Amino acid sequence: MSEAHYFFPPASAYALNRFLFALKSDATARARYAEDAEATMREGGLDEVTRAALSTFDRDRLVGLGAHPYLVFMAQVRLAMDGKPETFEYF
Amino acid sequence: MPLVAAAALPHTPQLLVRPPTEDRGLVLRVHAALGEVKRRLGAARPDAIVLIGGDHIEGFFLNAVPALAVYVGARAAGEFGRYRYAFDVHEPLARAVIEQGIEAGFDLTYSQDVALDYAFYVPLHFAMPEPAVPIVPLYVNVYLPPQPTPARCHAWGRALRAIVDRRSERVALVASGGLSHFPGTDRYGSPDFDFDRALLAALAEGRGAETARLTGDELDKAGNVELRTWITLLGALGDARAEVLAYEPSWHHGNAVVTWPV
Numbered sequence: 001m002s003e004a005h006y007f008f009p010p011a012s013a014y015a016l017n018r019f020l021f022a023l024k025s026d027a028t029a030r031a032r033y034a035e036d037a038e039a040t041m042r043e044g045g046l047d048e049v050t051r052a053a054l055s056t057f058d059r060d061r062l063v064g065l066g067a068h069p070y071l072v073f074m075a076q077v078r079l080a081m082d083g084k085p086e087t088f089e090y091f
Numbered sequence: 092m093p094l095v096a097a098a099a100l101p102h103t104p105q106l107l108v109r110p111p112t113e114d115r116g117l118v119l120r121v122h123a124a125l126g127e128v129k130r131r132l133g134a135a136r137p138d139a140i141v142l143i144g145g146d147h148i149e150g151f152f153l154n155a156v157p158a159l160a161v162y163v164g165a166r167a168a169g170e171f172g173r174y175r176y177a178f179d180v181h182e183p184l185a186r187a188v189i190e191q192g193i194e195a196g197f198d199l200t201y202s203q204d205v206a207l208d209y210a211f212y213v214p215l216h217f218a219m220p221e222p223a224v225p226i227v228p229l230y231v232n233v234y235l236p237p238q239p240t241p242a243r244c245h246a247w248g249r250a251l252r253a254i255v256d257r258r259s260e261r262v263a264l265v266a267s268g269g270l271s272h273f274p275g276t277d278r279y280g281s282p283d284f285d286f287d288r289a290l291l292a293a294l295a296e297g298r299g300a301e302t303a304r305l306t307g308d309e310l311d312k313a314g315n316v317e318l319r320t321w322i323t324l325l326g327a328l329g330d331a332r333a334e335v336l337a338y339e340p341s342w343h344h345g346n347a348v349v350t351w352p353v
Contacts, residue, residue, distance in 0.1 A: 004236065004308070004311040005273055005276045005278065005311050005312075005314070005316075006234055006235075006236060006276075006311060006316055007236060008235075008236045008237070009153060009235065014153060017152075017153060018152070018153070021148060021152050021153075024148070024149075025149055025206070059275070063275075068148065068234070068235075068275075069274070069275030069276045070147060070148060070234055070274050070275045071148060071275070072275050073274045073275030073279075074147065074274070074275070081108070081172050085172070085173075087110060087111060088108040088109065088110050088172070089108055089109050089110075090109060090110065090111045091109055091115045091118075
């Protein structure tokens with residue numbers, strides 16, 4: 001059987017998933033990340049490999065590291081909504 | 092008075108924030124179907140809306156992942172961009188659900204402090220009657236495996252119906268979710284619309300109980316992990332025949348708006 005689309009989040013990815021959860025759900029965390037991504041990721045306890053994957057929002061690599069696919073997706077959406085609010089509500 | 096209305100509604104946030112990736116006509120048709128549900132809910136004069144939703148890792152993170160939960164706070168509030176929502180909770184009904192649900196053998200979690208997820212406020216944005224009525228948010232874990240089995244969701248729905256039938260309030264029961272979509276995965280652009288259409292045909296014939304025999308693996312493969320909220324509702328509805336008000340498959344989502352006579 002192939003891996004499920006939504007799989008059990010491995011404990012090794014807890015810091016990464018916690019970081020993505022903050023980006024998704026906490027406007028203050030997003031603002032800090034936009035201001036200084038590297039420092040925010042270090043404070044979040046993310047290792048170098050994870051920081052590299054997150055800096056480009058490389059979904060396949062992040063999911064490979066154990067990130068929950070939905071958290072990757074919606075963290076990116078919320079960052080985009082903050083950065084380009086004019087691209088929403090177009091009709 | 093027991094159940095006075097039943098519906099299953101989509102909650103994809105694109106319905107709310109309308110990004111340029113979406114087909115305007117399709118979104119407006121879904122809005123229109125949700126408007127019809129709003130009209131019917133208003134006509135049913137419910138005292139409360141019991142809303143069964145799947146948390147998108149918003150209210151509950153990995154510090155605690157309840158399979159089935161009841162929100163029993165005074166108010167339920169959440170936000171998405173500039174959209175901010177707060178709803179009164181029908182505390183006596185919520186308490187009855189948690190207390191009698193536990194008595195019926197379902198080891199439910201309850202919370203008085205979780206952020207409301209868009210699975211709850213997107214449907215209510217479009218379908219809450221005016222004036223607004225209090226809600227009871229019921230949670231089914233859909234995105235953090237291992238999730239409750241479809242059989243368990245169906246059984247919980249049956250127990251929920253028995254609880255509602257003993258109450259004096261007029262209750263509307265609404266499921267939020269689906270249909271097929273795969274957010275965050277490489278299947279995002281190719282939902283399983285065939286699964287959705289077969290499902291809706293079965294529901295229109297009153298064969299909702301068949302969903303209790305689905306497996307978690309089948310739901311994951313079909314992009315329908317959220318169907319657990321519908322299956323819970325179907326447990327409460329028995330063999331009632333669904334009326335499909337809309338099925339609008341977009342490039343990423345099978346938007347279904349369905350009601351049942353009660």
